[in-house]
Amino acid sequence: MKTKFQENKTKSILLGSKNLILIFAAIFSFLSCSNNDDEPFTPINIEFEVIGSGNLTSMEEITPGNIVINNQNDWNILINNMNSINSDTTNSFTTTTIDFQTHLIIAVFDEIRMNNGFLISVANIVENQNNLTVDVIQSNPGSIQSVITQPYQIVRIPITNKPIVFE
Structure with a gap:
């Protein structure tokens, strides 16, 4: 028959062993987590909404x-600057x-x-x-009409903290 001292000592050893096993399991789990820093970043196309596009018609x-x-x-x-050049420019925008x-x-x-x-x-x-890389295209489909214009396009994108680079 075990004495009360021996029973308490056995319980302490078992409890200590369980805690030790839990600590080792936690450390092993932490160390075995995969770190994705080695995986290459895959570029993502960002959807954008065209708010307005066209030509301003003025020397300003x-x-x-x-x-x-x-x-x-x-x-x-x-x-305000766009409407001061052509008073109804932003009326054609999908939203302001x-x-x-x-x-x-x-x-x-x-x-x-x-x-x-x-x-x-x-x-x-x-x-x-x-x-974020923004690809801007300038084109000239051709026209012989002599009119002073300034082409523009305005788009809306989801907010980002990354720097925006234009190409």
């Missing part, structure tokens, strides 16, 4: 180039209401052209490991 221009807008104030400034908590705007503006055969557009947007 918006500075040619690419603009990323992530706040309401900058968006209002762009809309943007939730900058979930989306941002990418606007591309070509230089002023002396005929209306020029176009500019966002071909695709790809999320890479370290940035």
Whole structure:
């Protein structure tokens, strides 16, 4: 027959063994977790919505180039600038209401052209490991009509913290 001391000692050893097994199991699980840092990043095509596109028609221009807008104030400034050149420009936009908590705007503006055969557009947007790449295409399907124009396109994409690079 075991004494009370021997029973307590046996319970302590068993309890200590269980704790030790649990600790080893936790360490083994932690060390055996796969780390995906070695796997290559697969680029992802980002869906975008065209808000508006066309041509501004005036000698007054918006500075040619690419603009990323992530706040309401900058968006209002762009809309006002575009409407000051052509008063009804933004009437054809699919929307002018943007939730900058979930989306941002990418606007591309070509230089002023002396005929209306020029176009500019966002071909695709790809999320890479370290940035978003926006492919901008400028084309001239041809026109002999002499009209001063400035092609543009404005798209909306989901918000991102990655830098945006234009190609």
